[in-house]
Amino acid sequence: MEEPRIGVYVCWCGTNISKMVDVEAVTKEVGTLPGVVLSKNYKYMCSDPGQDLIIKDIKSHNLNRVIVAACSPRIHELTFRNACEKAGINPYLFEMANIREQDSWVHTDRTEATKKAIDLVIGAIRRVRYHEPLQKRSVNVDPATLIIGGGISGMTAALEIANAGKKVYLLERTDHLGGQVARFDLTFPHLSSARQMIRPMIQRVENHPMIIVYLNTELKEVSGYIGNFKARLVFNGAEQPEITFGNIIAAVGLKPFDPSVIAEYGYGKFPDVITSLEFEDKLRAGRILTKYGKEPRNVAIIHCVGSRNKQYHEYCSRVCCMVALKFVHEIRAALPDANIFEIYADMRAYGKGHEEFYAMTTHKQIIFLMYDQQKSLPLIREAYRDDDCNMLIEMNELLSGIDIEVPVDMVILMVNMEAHDNVKEVVRTIGVSLCGNQFFIEKHPKLDPVATTTGGVFIVGTCQGPKDIPDSVAQAKAAAARILATIAQGSVPVEVTTAVVNESFCCGCQTCISVCPYSAVSFDEAKKVSVVNEVLCKGCGTCGGCCPAGAITSKHFTDRQILSEIEGIMSMSY
Amino acid sequence: MNFRPTIVAFLCNWCAYTGADLAGTSRLHYAPNVRIIRIMCSGRIEPTFILKAFKEGADGVLVCGCHPGDCHYQEGNYKCLRRFKLLEKFVCQMGIEKERLKLEWISASEGKQFAELVNEMTAAILKLGPGKVQKTLELEHLKTN
Numbered sequence: 001m002e003e004p005r006i007g008v009y010v011c012w013c014g015t016n017i018s019k020m021v022d023v024e025a026v027t028k029e030v031g032t033l034p035g036v037v038l039s040k041n042y043k044y045m046c047s048d049p050g051q052d053l054i055i056k057d058i059k060s061h062n063l064n065r066v067i068v069a070a071c072s073p074r075i076h077e078l079t080f081r082n083a084c085e086k087a088g089i090n091p092y093l094f095e096m097a098n099i100r101e102q103d104s105w106v107h108t109d110r111t112e113a114t115k116k117a118i119d120l121v122i123g124a125i126r127r128v129r130y131h132e133p134l135q136k137r138s139v140n141v142d143p144a145t146l147i148i149g150g151g152i153s154g155m156t157a158a159l160e161i162a163n164a165g166k167k168v169y170l171l172e173r174t175d176h177l178g179g180q181v182a183r184f185d186l187t188f189p190h191l192s193s194a195r196q197m198i199r200p201m202i203q204r205v206e207n208h209p210m211i212i213v214y215l216n217t218e219l220k221e222v223s224g225y226i227g228n229f230k231a232r233l234v235f236n237g238a239e240q241p242e243i244t245f246g247n248i249i250a251a252v253g254l255k256p257f258d259p260s261v262i263a264e265y266g267y268g269k270f271p272d273v274i275t276s277l278e279f280e281d282k283l284r285a286g287r288i289l290t291k292y293g294k295e296p297r298n299v300a301i302i303h304c305v306g307s308r309n310k311q312y313h314e315y316c317s318r319v320c321c322m323v324a325l326k327f328v329h330e331i332r333a334a335l336p337d338a339n340i341f342e343i344y345a346d347m348r349a350y351g352k353g354h355e356e357f358y359a360m361t362t363h364k365q366i367i368f369l370m371y372d373q374q375k376s377l378p379l380i381r382e383a384y385r386d387d388d389c390n391m392l393i394e395m396n397e398l399l400s401g402i403d404i405e406v407p408v409d410m411v412i413l414m415v416n417m418e419a420h421d422n423v424k425e426v427v428r429t430i431g432v433s434l435c436g437n438q439f440f441i442e443k444h445p446k447l448d449p450v451a452t453t454t455g456g457v458f459i460v461g462t463c464q465g466p467k468d469i470p471d472s473v474a475q476a477k478a479a480a481a482r483i484l485a486t487i488a489q490g491s492v493p494v495e496v497t498t499a500v501v502n503e504s505f506c507c508g509c510q511t512c513i514s515v516c517p518y519s520a521v522s523f524d525e526a527k528k529v530s531v532v533n534e535v536l537c538k539g540c541g542t543c544g545g546c547c548p549a550g551a552i553t554s555k556h557f558t559d560r561q562i563l564s565e566i567e568g569i570m571s572m573s574y
Numbered sequence: 575m576n577f578r579p580t581i582v583a584f585l586c587n588w589c590a591y592t593g594a595d596l597a598g599t600s601r602l603h604y605a606p607n608v609r610i611i612r613i614m615c616s617g618r619i620e621p622t623f624i625l626k627a628f629k630e631g632a633d634g635v636l637v638c639g640c641h642p643g644d645c646h647y648q649e650g651n652y653k654c655l656r657r658f659k660l661l662e663k664f665v666c667q668m669g670i671e672k673e674r675l676k677l678e679w680i681s682a683s684e685g686k687q688f689a690e691l692v693n694e695m696t697a698a699i700l701k702l703g704p705g706k707v708q709k710t711l712e713l714e715h716l717k718t719n
Contacts, residue, residue, distance in 0.1 A: 072595045073612070074587075101598030102610050106689070112606035119609055424643070433589070433644055435683040453588055453646065497614070515617070517648040540647035541618030546657070557613055563626050566582060569609040570630035 004035040004129045007063040008121060009054060011045035011070035013100055020104035022114040026069065029118050033125055037061050046076050051083040058087035065128045069097035069121045075444075090133030092496075092556060097124040119569045126568030130560045138491040139535065141227040142246035144169065145483055148219060148426070151179020152198065153461025153472040154251030155205050160480035162210035166487055169243055170205065170213045171233065177202045177213065179253055180462075185283035187469060188322040189357035191329055195284070214240075222248070222429050225538070226456030227492050247456045247483045248430055250440060251476065254417035254462040257306035257313070264377040265305065265413055270391060272296070273380060273411045275305075276323055288334050288410075290390070296338060296409035298389050299331055302378060303344040306416035309373055313416050315437050317466040320414040321348045325361040327412060332364045340366040341406055343395065345373045351468065369406065370398040380411060417466045430457055439465045450479040455492070458482060497556040498537035499544055503529045505551035512543035512552060579633035579699040581608045581692070584623060586616045588646035589681050590638035596685030604689040605696040608636070615639070616677075617650025621661045624675065628665075633705040634674045634695055638688070641679040651679070673698045674705060 010027050012018035023041040031039035038061060042050050045068050057063055066089070068080050073096040081091035097120040107113040143166050147154045150172030158168045176182065182202075184194035205211055220232040220239065229248060233240040256277050259267040267273050271291040274282075282288050290296050301324045306312040324342060331340055347368075349358040362368075371378055378395035389407035396403050419438035420426075427434055432452040433441050440459040443451040450458050458479040461472040486492050499521075501512075506529040513521045513530060520536035521543055523529075530552075532543075541554035550559070585591040591612050597604065613619065616639025627635045637658065639651040658677045665675050676695055680688050 072591075072598070074592065074595060098595075098610070098612075101595040103606075105598035105601055106604055107606040108603055109606060116606050116609065123609070123611070428643065431646070431648075433640070433646070433682060436681070441682055515653055517650070538647060540615035540650050541613065542615060542647065542650045542653050545618045545620050546653065554614075554618060557618060559620065559622065562611065562613070562623055565611055566623065566626050566630055569582065569611070570580065570627070570632060 002064060004065050005037045005061065005063050006035045006065040006067060006125060006128060007054065007057050007061065008036055008039040008067045008125065009045050009050075009069070010039070010041040010099075010117075010121070011050070011068060012041060012043045013070060014043065017070070017100050017104045020107060020110055020113045021099055021117045022110065025114055026117045026121060030121050030125060033122065035065070035129055036125060037063060045070050046079055051079070054080070054083050055087040058084065058089055064089060064093060065131065066094045067097060067121065067124045067128055068094070069099045069117060069124070071100040072098045072102070092134040093128070093131050095124045095128040095131065097121045115572070119572055122571055123565040123569035126571075127561050127565040130558065130564055131556070134496045134555055136493055137496055137534070138493045139225075139227045140491050141486050141489070142229070142244055143167065143487045144243070144245035145247045145249065146171065146229065146231060146243070146245045147249045147251055148430070149179065149251035149253055149461070149463070150177040150205075150213070150215075151251060151253045151461060152181045152201070152469060153253070153476045154179070154249065155201055156473050156476035157249050157251060157460055157480045158205055158211050159201070159208065160477050161483060162208045164484050166210065166484065168211045169245060170211055171217055171219060172213065172215050173218055175216050177205060177215075180277075181469065183277055183280050183284075185280050186326055186330060188326040189353040191326065219426070219429055222431070225536075226494065227486070229456065247458065247486065249458045249460055249479050249483070250426065250430060250432070250463055251461045252420060252423065252426055252463045254466065255420050257416040257418050259305050259413045259415055262305065262312070262377065264379045265302070265411070266380045267413060270380060270382075270411070272390060272409060273413065275413050275415045276320065276327070277415070279327065279412045283330055288331065290409055294409070295335055298339045298341070298406075298408045299335075299410045299412065300341040300343055300393055300406055300408040301327055301412045301414060303342070303414045304346075304373060304416075305413040306418070308345065313418060313437065315466070316348065317416045318348070319466065319468045320416070322351070322354055322357065322468070324412075324414050325357060328361050328364050328366055332366075339407075340364070341408070342366055342368045343371060343378055343393065343406070344368065345371055369395065369404070371395050372398045380408075383407070417462060419463075423463070430454070432457055432459070439463065450475055450482065455494070494535075495537070495539045497539040497554070498534045499532045499539065499541065500553050500555060501530050501532055502551045502553065503527060505549050506530055507549045507551070509548060511546050511548065515542050515546055517542070577700065577704055579607055579696060579704070580631065581634040581636055581695060581699070582627035582632040583608050583610045583636040583638065583692075584613055584616070584619055585610055585680075586639045586646070586651075587612055587614045589640035589644060589679075590616075590688070592682035593638075593680040593684045593688045596683065597689045598685075600685050602685055602689040604692045607696060608692050615645065615647045615650035616654035617645075617647065619654055619657070621657065621664070624661060624665075628670060628674075628705060628707045629711065631705065631708045634676070634699045636691070636695060637677045638680045638691075639677075641681050644681060668707075669710075670705070670707060671702055673702060
């Protein structure tokens with residue numbers, strides 16, 4: 001092995017790290033360790049001057065190993081690997097020490113945090129010595145794309161990709177395209193018709209020569225990897241011929257919350273307590289009538305049903321406030337004399353044109369009543385015989401502090417958006433994960449909101465989190481652009497940190513074959529040894545973890561590397 | 575001297591390590607004595623890694639992977655769990671208290687749970703006092719020499 005010549009760079013990250021970690025002390029402490037040629041600190045290592053510093057040093061000091069102690073490797077590992085490559089050394093001869101997310105940001109004692117940073121850097125120094133150059137590999141990209149979900153997000157992405165001349169398989173489990181938007185009457189804040197928007201779009205999708213639409217179809221199984229996926233689809237219980245594609249977009253959306261679990265609202269008990277989606281149905285039918293076939297004289301709209309309430313869902317569904325205001329316009333146009341009550345917890349009008357829309361709505365002779373979610377929900381009950389209405393809402397009006405009764409003939413519940421029941425199956429099938437609210441997790445919440453940690457799998461629309469039509473469309477187009485870019489490139493880099501079998505140590509027990517989730521290990525009957533298919537291997541290292549003979553090496557996570565890292569981080573602790 | 579326990583934590587890249595990063599981005603504070611080692615999957619963890627950490631003087635070892643069913647590699651966490659059960663027995667037989675070795679599932683969104691976990695484990699180990707593996711090894715070493 002060549003003698004290691006290590007360069008260590010400690011990042012201040014402005015004050016993010018330097019405030020809690022004495023970067024000067026870290027730099028000094030590790031500078032004299034065996035193999036370390038130089039040790040420096042700089043304000044922002046990820047900046048261009050920071051990277052240039054590394055590149056220059058590699059060349060002038062003949063460095064063959066580089067360590068950056070900075071943020072999480074999940075954020076900038078690739079940045080620095082690229083810098084190493086630019087300077088002419090293999091990108092895998094680099095290692096990162098996470099002294100921000102897992103040190104300066106979580107500790108309050110500067111001495112302890114500095115000590116920890118030193119330990120982590122020593123761990124990296126010991127580890128990097130055993131790093132080996134790995135060669136990049138790439139695979140060809142199948143130009144077809146599978147889109148799961150035929151709502152507005154899925155259709156937008158499908159059209160974007162198909163218009164570039166690339167094939168799209170659009171999968172929808174119901175019998176029609178359009179998703180939730182197909183149920184809407186008007187949209188906020190411009191009160192334009194959802195139907196006029198979605199109908200032509202559905203037609204374009206259905207008639208597009210590059211889009212193959214599968215209705216009533218479920219996704220049974222997905223196998224393969226970025227650029228080269230395969231799927232089995234099930235149509236009406238019958239399995240379809242296998243399809244192949246290079247990328248996946250999940251656009252499975254969300255579904256309306258079922259308010260029958262909230263006892264106070266009596267949904268299911270009172271026929272004229274309906275959900276916002278059921279009210280959209282009435283609007284599209286062109287008639288607002290109660291169960292008794294009469295026009296309601298008093299209509300109440302209750303906000304935050306199932307939202308912003310720890311008992312149901314803690315998150316805000318983002319669109320319901322504006323939809324509720326939209327209802328006001330539609331009700332006022334249809335029933336000029338009706339009393340309209342907006343029973344809200346907070347009015348959220350954060351988007352473009354929303355605040356103006358809110359202001360405009362206040363001129364529609366409606367009564368805004370506020371309630372406190374933390375204290376109690378409004379209670380809907382039957383009216384008394386001689387009351388002039390069907391139901392009464394008992395509530396404490398927050399701004400006046402007074403207990404009031406609101407007469408109503410129809411109550412619209414602004415229901416939350418929540419995950420579909422089968423969402424766990426979907427994420428398992430396509431190999432991505434969910435956050436605590438059962439939304440799909442993006443690769444990076446700010447810098448990469450449409451990708452996932454699984455290569456070739458993208459997420460768009462509400463399955464990533466509640467959002468309105470413009471946000472869903474923007475996300476769909478972003479994912480389409482990402483996919484078209486990889487198709488244009490023709491190939492994508494794949495995992496190089498795969499497993500490899502040392503044939504002379506392999507005892508032929510085949511334990512590795514039984515634990516591999518990707519069937520990447522097979523048995524060579526002639527040689528009586530296991531063989532890893534590097535294209536199928538995703539580098540989890542499970543085979544290496546269980547090999548009794550120590551014949552399997554998990555590249556970049558070898559025993560030697562990990563054991564040395566352990567020695568390093570513990571070397572100062574006594 | 576005040577006893578400051580050292581915990582070596584092995585975190586899988588996709589769930590637990592991301593969860594620990596989230597604790598950072600959420601500025602949740604926890605005990606500064608945990609040293610995290612990133613691995614791609616909890617299925618990669620060999621008993622040797624854990625024993626090595628104890629040998630090097632760790633007062634506790636923490637292993638975190640994705641929740642059952644959420645493994646990025648489908649089921650590496652189950653494989654880790656099976657091996658762990660066996661290792662737990664072995665470690666106890668070596669005279670290491672069971673509180674010093676822990677396997678927990680942490681999802682990418684559970685920054686808070688991770689911070690709490692580290693604090694709880696630190697508190698438990700503080701009660702137990704320093705790990706004895708290294709001292710024992712030193713004694714053995716003296717005997718044989």
